[in-house]
Amino acid sequence: MRLRFNLIKFLFILFFIFLLIVAVYQIYCYFYVSASTEYTTVIECEDTVTVSGYFLRDESVIRAENSKYIDITVNSGEKISKNGIIANVYSTEDSAKIQSQIRELQLRIDEMNSVISAANGYNTGATYENEIKKYAINVSSNISEGNITAAFEAAADFSSNIIKSKISAGEIVDYSSKLSELKAQMEQLKAKSSAVTSYITAPSAGYYVSKADGLEDKLSMQLSDDITPDKFDKIVNTINEQTDFSSNYIGKLVSGSQWRVCFKTDSDKFDKIKVGSTVNIRIPSVTDTKIKCTVLDIKSVDGFTYVVLESNVISGDILLQRSCEIDVIIDSYRGLRVDKNAIRKVDGKEGVYVRNNGILKYREVDILYIGSTFAVVKYDALNTSGLQAYDEVVIKGSDLYDGKVVA
Numbered sequence: 001m002r003l004r005f006n007l008i009k010f011l012f013i014l015f016f017i018f019l020l021i022v023a024v025y026q027i028y029c030y031f032y033v034s035a036s037t038e039y040t041t042v043i044e045c046e047d048t049v050t051v052s053g054y055f056l057r058d059e060s061v062i063r064a065e066n067s068k069y070i071d072i073t074v075n076s077g078e079k080i081s082k083n084g085i086i087a088n089v090y091s092t093e094d095s096a097k098i099q100s101q102i103r104e105l106q107l108r109i110d111e112m113n114s115v116i117s118a119a120n121g122y123n124t125g126a127t128y129e130n131e132i133k134k135y136a137i138n139v140s141s142n143i144s145e146g147n148i149t150a151a152f153e154a155a156a157d158f159s160s161n162i163i164k165s166k167i168s169a170g171e172i173v174d175y176s177s178k179l180s181e182l183k184a185q186m187e188q189l190k191a192k193s194s195a196v197t198s199y200i201t202a203p204s205a206g207y208y209v210s211k212a213d214g215l216e217d218k219l220s221m222q223l224s225d226d227i228t229p230d231k232f233d234k235i236v237n238t239i240n241e242q243t244d245f246s247s248n249y250i251g252k253l254v255s256g257s258q259w260r261v262c263f264k265t266d267s268d269k270f271d272k273i274k275v276g277s278t279v280n281i282r283i284p285s286v287t288d289t290k291i292k293c294t295v296l297d298i299k300s301v302d303g304f305t306y307v308v309l310e311s312n313v314i315s316g317d318i319l320l321q322r323s324c325e326i327d328v329i330i331d332s333y334r335g336l337r338v339d340k341n342a343i344r345k346v347d348g349k350e351g352v353y354v355r356n357n358g359i360l361k362y363r364e365v366d367i368l369y370i371g372s373t374f375a376v377v378k379y380d381a382l383n384t385s386g387l388q389a390y391d392e393v394v395i396k397g398s399d400l401y402d403g404k405v406v407a
Helices: 002-031 093-117 125-145 149-168 175-192 227-238 267-273
Strands: 036-039 041-056 059-063 069-072 086-089 198-201 205-208 249-254 259-265 278-283 285-303 302-313 323-339 344-346 349-356 359-364 368-371 376-377 392-396
Touching: 041 227, 041 267, 041 278, 059 205, 069 093, 069 249, 086 093, 086 249, 175 376, 227 259, 227 302, 259 323, 267 323, 323 368, 323 392
Parallel strands: none
Antiparallel strands: 036 392, 041 259, 041 323, 059 249, 069 086, 086 198, 205 249, 259 302, 278 285, 278 323, 285 302, 323 376, 344 349, 349 359, 349 392, 368 376
C-alpha cells in the first residue's frame, strides 16, 4: 500500500515538473525567441519582359552592278550624304587591293601621330597594360557576340594602347623614323595604284551598312502602321521565309535615322504602357546600353499585346539586326532590398520588424516592386524613423510584436 502511494506521488511530481517546463517554455517563447534576420541593402533593379523583336527600316540594297574590282571607302554605320562616295571602282583587282592597303596605312599613320603625342609625358607602362587587357577582353567578347562594329573599335583601342605601352617602355624610341617608314610605304603603294575608273555613290542621304539580307525592299516601316495580328504575322513570316540572299550587293543604305521594332507578348505588364510614352529596351546581342524608344502603337487582341516601338539611336550593329531577342524595360526602381518573407501586415499596413539591440521595432514600408524572392521598398535616408539601409530585419519568426526581445 505504501509502495503504491509513493508511486502515485512520484508520478504527480513528474507531471507537475512537466507542466512547469511547458509554462516556462511558453513564457520564453512569448518574451524571448530567436529569429532569422538579414540586413537591408540599397539596390537598383528593373522590371523587364524579354520578347522576340522584328526590325523594320526604310532601306535599299546597294549593288555593284558590273563592277568587279571595288574598294569600299565608308565604315558600316557611317552617315553619308546624297551622291556621297561609297566605293571606288578600279580596272584591276590589284588596284582595288592597293587602295585598301593605302587606307589602312593612313589609319596607322594617323594613329601613330596621336599615340605619340599622347604618350609623351604620360603614365608608366603599368597603366597601358591594364588598358591592353581591358580592350583585349572587349575585342574577344564583341566578336563572340557578333558586334562587329564594336569589335573594330575595341581592336583600334587595343592596337593604340600596345603602341603606347611600347613607347612608354622605350621599345619604340625613334618616332620620326617609324613615321617616315610608314609614309615611304604609302608613297610606294600610290605609285603602283591606277586611277579610279568610276564611283558607286549613295542615291540619297542615309546610313551605310555593310551587309544586306534581301528584305530591304520588302520590310518598310509602313508595314507596322496601325498594327494588327495579320500585319504582324506577315512581317514575321516574311523574315522567317527568307532564303539565302546572294547578289552583287556591297551593302545597304538606311534612309533617315528612324527604325522600328515590333513584337507580341502575352505579358500583362504592358497594361501601363501607352501610345506616345517612352520606354527603354536592350538588345543583349548588340549592347548592354539602354536604347530609348517611343511607343508608336499598342493593341491587345485575343490575349496577346502587339507593340510597335520607334527609335533614332543609330549604330552599325543595330542596323544589322532583323530579328532577335530584346529586353523591354517596363520600369526601374531604386530602394531597399528586403526578403519577401520579411514583409508582414499589422493593422492592415505592410511593414517589417527591425531588430535593434535585441528588441523588435515594427516599421511600415512602401513597396515599389515585388520580385520572386525579394521586394524593393521606398528608401528615404532623411527619414530616421523609417526603414534604413543596413537595418536588421526579421525574415523568420513567430509571435512577433513591437518591443519583443529576440535572440
